[in-house]
Amino acid sequence: MNLINFPSKHLENAVEELSKLPGVGKKTALRLALHLLKQPQEDVERFGRSVIEMRTQTQYCSLCHNISDSETCSICASPRRDHSLVCVVESVRDVMSIENTGSFSGVYHVLGGIISPMEGVGPSDLKIDSLVNKIASGTVKEIILALSTTMEGETTNFYIFRKIRNHSVTVTTIARGIGFGDELEYTDEVTLSRSIKNRILFDAGTNTL
Amino acid sequence: MNLINFPSKHLENAVEELSKLPGVGKKTALRLALHLLKQPQEDVERFGRSVIEMRTQTQYCSLCHNISDSETCSICASPRRDHSLVCVVESVRDVMSIENTGSFSGVYHVLGGIISPMEGVGPSDLKIDSLVNKIASGTVKEIILALSTTMEGETTNFYIFRKIRNHSVTVTTIARGIGFGDELEYTDEVTLSRSIKNRILFDAGTNTL
Structure with a gap:
């Protein structure tokens, strides 16, 4: 099945983004997107926000380069x-x-x-x-x-x-x-x-x- | 490997959320999260937003129940x-x-x-x-x-x-x-x-x- 003829531009965008994940092809991305569509809105918002916050709120520890929530990691x-x-x-x-x-x-x-x-x-x-x-x-x-x-x-x-x-x-x-x-x-x-x-x-x- | 000892609460949250996707275990979720951490911030924001927008901006067509960006789908x-x-x-x-x-x-x-x-x-x-x-x-x-x-x-x-x-x-x-x-x-x-x-x-x- 070729993934064209999306019934929604928003669905198409989400599938496009999900398929950029490593190991996730277009068909898997569509399956994930349709799964998310069935979830409660607040759950999907929490999902999206958690990923964005992880990227924007974490930093690399200035001493050891581990992922950290502060300038210096807890270790x-x-x-x-x-x-x-x-x-x-x-x-x-x-x-x-x-x-x-x-x-x-x-x-x-x-x-x-x-x-x-x-x-x-x-x-x-x-x-x-x-x-x-x-x-x-x-x-x-x-x-x-x-x-x-x-x-x-x-x-x-x-x-x-x-x-x-x-x-x-x-x-x-x-x-x-x-x-x-x-x-x-x-x-x-x-x-x-x-x-x-x-x-x-x-x-x-x-x-x- | 047990997934405890997360160096970042934000990373842990994202892994938790990603592991709720069908077919995605904790280890895969960690791999996806660390992949996303390496991507440019705007890419990750686009990723997160695309999923949220798909959930909030789409609706089911009032006639056929297909996913649609408007009250009635294009078909x-x-x-x-x-x-x-x-x-x-x-x-x-x-x-x-x-x-x-x-x-x-x-x-x-x-x-x-x-x-x-x-x-x-x-x-x-x-x-x-x-x-x-x-x-x-x-x-x-x-x-x-x-x-x-x-x-x-x-x-x-x-x-x-x-x-x-x-x-x-x-x-x-x-x-x-x-x-x-x-x-x-x-x-x-x-x-x-x-x-x-x-x-x-x-x-x-x-x-x-």
Whole structure:
């Protein structure tokens, strides 16, 4: 079925917008739109507003680049966290995954991705400079590289390591309890928790592929 | 990964709302939310507004119950359509499907579903009364029942037929048969048996491609 002949311009607009979501085609978008049409008006208004408010009311934490409702996120603002221990992750999802284990007392640094020439993501697209500056300031004793155990993750680990090796900071990676090619967000809590506990010194010689 | 420890209340709200969409779980909702977070603010505002506007600015056509931007939909308002020929369908999607064929010149009547005791949908939940009133007014010469060829569809067909059999209106159903491109050996027995029973004269003019 080709999606033409919309009986309503407003329906067509909504389908057009919904189909821009990742993994949502035109037919799925129409199904979602017709579902929303059947919901009470206040529910649909709350739905639309929640998305707009998320985009307009949140910001990236000025210290760790995690999503936050204030200039500094609750983790970075907490006096109970060890600010000399920084866990470097790709995304907000990874912060949530590690926080779920309840076994990490340090703070985070969210890169916003990993180096991936295939997808056109270079070092300058990531929050690597601010990580290097953070380390240069001398307040960080250890960074834990907790990126995906993929080619791109290893490349990013190595790139960061090269950038900071002249500073007096211990560089560790989470233990290889995680299968090669696995992604952090799909790892069970025990494995993830152990891989943080058993983190090992980063060795540019043996850790490269 | 359990979805707790949201770094932002606004993000949590948006994930909560997105996960109410049919077929969207919490993890998918988080993926959608983080995707939206990366989009330009005006794009996300347009997204949210489009959904709200669809819900608040559209209405059901007072004549056929199709979605419409005005009190009467463009099909019912068109003088080029045959208003004495009414095609009864379940949903807005079916109207769009039939309109896409470009071969129907009548108008529609959207029931809003079919009778399904399993899902708690009874005749009173559907726009059957207004269909009966439309027929009772005497302006309709023929109604085409174009519902799903399921038990529920057949039940609904029969229910409608009983309600209107005392009125002078021709009641037809769309032809049940073998789809274009289908193979006989993969066709179920009911369909095959009906397609033999309801065989039609071969017309070299209309049956060729």
